[in-house]
Amino acid sequence: xxxxxxxxxxxxxxxxxxxxxxxxxxxxxxxxxxxxxxxxxxxxxxxxxxxxxxxxxxxxxxxxxxxxxxxxxxxxxxxxxxxxxxxxxxxxxxxxxxxxxxxxxxxxxxxxxxxxxxxxxxxxxxxxxxxxxxxxxxxxxxxxxxxxxxxxxxxxxxxxxxxxxxxxxxxxxxxxxxxxxxxxxxxxxxxxxxxxxxxxxxxxxxxxxxxxxxxxxxxxxxxxxxxxxxxxxxxxxxxxxxxxxxxxxxxxxxxxxxxxxxxxxxxxxxxxxxxxxxxxxxxxxxxxxxxxxxxxxxxxxxxxxxxxxxxxxxxxxxxxxxxxxxxxxxxxxxxxxxxxxxxxxxxxxxxxxxxxxxxxxxxxxxxxxxxxxxxxxxxxxxxxxxxxxxxxxxxxxxxxxxxxxxxxxxxxxxxxxxxxxxxxxxxxxxxxxxxxxxxxxxxxxxxxxxxxxxxxxxxxxxxxxxxxxxxxxxxxxxxxxxxxxxxxxxxxxxxxxxxxxxxxxxxxxxxxxxxxxxxxxxxxxxxxxxxxxxxxxxxxxxxxxxxx
Ligand code: C2O
Numbered sequence: 001x002x003x004x005x006x007x008x009x010x011x012x013x014x015x016x017x018x019x020x021x022x023x024x025x026x027x028x029x030x031x032x033x034x035x036x037x038x039x040x041x042x043x044x045x046x047x048x049x050x051x052x053x054x055x056x057x058x059x060x061x062x063x064x065x066x067x068x069x070x071x072x073x074x075x076x077x078x079x080x081x082x083x084x085x086x087x088x089x090x091x092x093x094x095x096x097x098x099x100x101x102x103x104x105x106x107x108x109x110x111x112x113x114x115x116x117x118x119x120x121x122x123x124x125x126x127x128x129x130x131x132x133x134x135x136x137x138x139x140x141x142x143x144x145x146x147x148x149x150x151x152x153x154x155x156x157x158x159x160x161x162x163x164x165x166x167x168x169x170x171x172x173x174x175x176x177x178x179x180x181x182x183x184x185x186x187x188x189x190x191x192x193x194x195x196x197x198x199x200x201x202x203x204x205x206x207x208x209x210x211x212x213x214x215x216x217x218x219x220x221x222x223x224x225x226x227x228x229x230x231x232x233x234x235x236x237x238x239x240x241x242x243x244x245x246x247x248x249x250x251x252x253x254x255x256x257x258x259x260x261x262x263x264x265x266x267x268x269x270x271x272x273x274x275x276x277x278x279x280x281x282x283x284x285x286x287x288x289x290x291x292x293x294x295x296x297x298x299x300x301x302x303x304x305x306x307x308x309x310x311x312x313x314x315x316x317x318x319x320x321x322x323x324x325x326x327x328x329x330x331x332x333x334x335x336x337x338x339x340x341x342x343x344x345x346x347x348x349x350x351x352x353x354x355x356x357x358x359x360x361x362x363x364x365x366x367x368x369x370x371x372x373x374x375x376x377x378x379x380x381x382x383x384x385x386x387x388x389x390x391x392x393x394x395x396x397x398x399x400x401x402x403x404x405x406x407x408x409x410x411x412x413x414x415x416x417x418x419x420x421x422x423x424x425x426x427x428x429x430x431x432x433x434x435x436x437x438x439x440x441x442x443x444x445x446x447x448x449x450x451x452x453x454x455x456x457x458x459x460x461x462x463x464x465x466x467x468x469x470x471x472x473x474x475x476x477x478x479x480x481x482x483x484x485x486x487x488x489x490x491x492x493x494x495x496x497x498x499x500x501x502x503x504x505x506x507x508x509x510x511x512x513x514x515x516x517x518x519x520x521x522x523x524x525x526x527x528x529x530x531x532x533x534x535x536x537x538x539x540x541x542x543x544x545x546x547x548x
Contacts, residue, residue: 047285047486050127051119054106057336058131062328065339071352072163074152076302078358079167079180079295087182089164094200094291096158098190108330109154111289117329118147118288123450123485125285134327135284136497137241138234138317140256141304142341143327144297149344149351150329150337151294157332165353168298171263172224173360177214179267183292184210203290205280207269215526218266219259222471223479224364226502227254228303231313231369231438232546235502237304240321251442251498254478255300255307261481263296265453272526275452275533277484282453285486302355305347310366313436316345367505370435376508379430387437390427391545394442395420397519398541409456409521410535415463417518425512431545432508440546441477441503441519445496445539454482454536456523460506465520468528475510477501477519482536496539503543517543 082090094111101110108117121143124130134143148166156164169183170176182201189204191197230236230253239251265272267290268282277283280290287293308314317323323342331337348354398416400407407414420428431439441458448454458477459465471479478501510517519541525531 047279047283048116048119048125050129051116051125051285052129052131053113053117053120053330054108055330055336056108056117056120056131057328062336062338063331065337065343067343067350068352073348074163074165074353075356076165076298076353077167077356078170078176078360079182080170080176081356081359082167082182086167089159089161090167090182091200093155093159093164095190097155098200100158107334108336109158109332109334113330114151114154115286115288118293119285121327122284126486132327133241135256136238136252138238138253138322139241139325139341140238140253140260141300142325142344145301145304145344145347145351146327146329146339148294148297148301149347149353150331152353153332154330166298167295168302168355169263169292169295170299170302170358170360170362171214171219171259171296172299172303172362172364173358174363175360176358177219178212179208179210179292180295181210183295184208201291203280203292205278205286206267206290206292207271207278207282208267209270212270214263214266214270215528216470216472217524217526217528218262218272219363220471221363221365222476223258224362225367226471226476226478226505227258228307228310228364229367229369229505230254230307230502231311231436231504232502233315233317235438235440235500236307236314237317239498239500240319243321251500252480254501255303257481257499258479260296260300261453261483262455262479264483265455265481266526267292267296270526272455272524273529273531275454275484275531275535277451277453277487279487283484283487287483301347305355311368311370313369369504372505372508373433373435376432377429379426379433383426383430384434384437386423387427387431387434387439388545390424391439391543394542394544395424396540396542397441397517400445400537400539407539407541408535408537409454409523411467411523411530411532413465413467413520413522415518415520416541417463417516420512420515420517422515425515427545428507428512428517429510431504437504438546439503439507440544441501442542442544443480443499443501443521443538443540444542446480446482446499446536447496447538448482448484448536449534450485451487452533452535453484454480454523454533455531456480456521456536458501459520459522460503461510461512461516461518462520463518465522466528467522467524467530469522470528475506477503477506 120131238253268278280286
């Protein structure tokens with residue numbers, strides 16, 4: 001992607017590298033920072049000015065993680081299947097975690113400090129300082145796995161029970177597309193000042209109410225099936241995170257950009273009508289203050305393992321750069337510990353936990369590429385071989401005119417149509433017969449206001465798609481969601497990133513009438529309405545061949 005200035009219609013968005021030049025005035029920081037202890041934040045949604053976790057060593061020598069052989073194997077269960085005793089244990093653990101924030105605000109193991117560690121790794125506080133970004137790319141799954149491991153161990157230590165295991169919120173089952181009851185009943189927010197009242201698992205800043213169901217726009221069998229059938233590591237886990245943080249391009253995996261972001265946004269604001277991030281769950285900087293965050297991410301952690309087991313094409317990366325990536329976490333004894341991605345891949349032997357499968361069937365199904373290839377209209381070997389060659393050069397569907405501003409997606413759908421040559425049509429149609437060659441759709445240089453989220457569906461050759469068109473419609477390609485990073489309007493930026501979706505399964509029986517191919521992006525709310533907000537801009541849409 002070429003270098004560029006601010007995308008035209010969205011003044012205020014900065015490139016990743018610009019941020020440090022726009023530090024917020026120190027004066028603004030005083031109000032919050034001078035409040036006593038962490039208690040000031042107890043029921044507050046204020047984005048922290050400084051979310052550097054207390055004592056984070058940042059490069060100083062830390063303990064190197066070693067599997068704790070003395071630990072029992074813990075069993076993580078669905079939050080809907082906990083016994084009364086297990087619910088009670090979970091409440092006691094989170095109560096102790098919250099109380100630690102009050103009794104010792106600088107203990108990095110406390111509730112608020114732990115949320116700061118997450119904030120630190122997703123853009124930082126409003127003072128412009130932050131740790132390395134762990135979202136929007138291939139660090140997303142392993143960082144959150146390690147984060148949950150240490151979180152679970154801290155909770156276990158606080159209640160002195162090494163068998164304590166985090167429950168997961170299996171929103172991929174029909175009956176469980178609602179808040180898990182232990183996390184919302186009784187629905188009385190916990191107040192650090194009045195700890196005898198309230199449910200420590202309830203967060204005051206949560207839009208989702210007990211019993212409220214997600215709509216099909218939020219999560220549907222088709223959207224989840226598409227995610228779980230992602231045939232490549234990068235499509236599922238995310239694209240390489242650039243080592244130079246000022247490099248804008250990185251891409252979310254289908255799980256991060258789809259269900260992960262949808263459930264976050266729904267929990268904060270179930271209608272999804274307003275794109276402004278609604279704390280706590282709807283904003284990355286505050287999300288980990290809600291205990292449901294850990295149950296939500298536990299399901300993402302579980303599904304990572306499920307996805308790996310679905311097909312030999314589903315694998316973890318083997319790049320040394322990925323395997324040796326390390327981060328620091330505070331362990332249950334308050335000791336900062338460095339853990340590498342390779343330490344978390346075999347969770348059962350190194351982190352000593354496993355998942356009990358839920359007793360409900362998932363709403364998604366897995367479509368194997370090999371079966372798809374067998375079912376696809378037979379293509380000649382020569383046509384199949386020509387797929388990568390013909391699309392060796394990305395096929396440009398849309399491009400922002402540098403002079404005329406960016407492509408902008410607000411409330412209305414946006415369609416771009418191109419005319420193809422016959423050989424390209426033949427190549428596209430042959431692609432599904434090839435068991436490993438994928439045709440990908442890449443939306444490049446997406447820019448969103450830091451205070452806003454964005455959600456849109458992508459369809460091919462469906463120019464009449466609207467906000468109400470569901471993933472069950474034919475020629476649905478995928479959902480792209482972005483979470484707001486902060487609700488402070490002055491400092492952060494998302495940087496620019498790409499979204500990559502697998503177009504292959506749609507190509508087999510696509511009719512290219514008049515040799516036309518169109519791509520339609522439809523912003524939507526939970527009720528299938530157009531959202532309000534500034535929306536997003538992006539630089540280019542291309543179709544390319546990958547993975548031959
Ligand atoms: Cu670190 Cu669900 O985000």
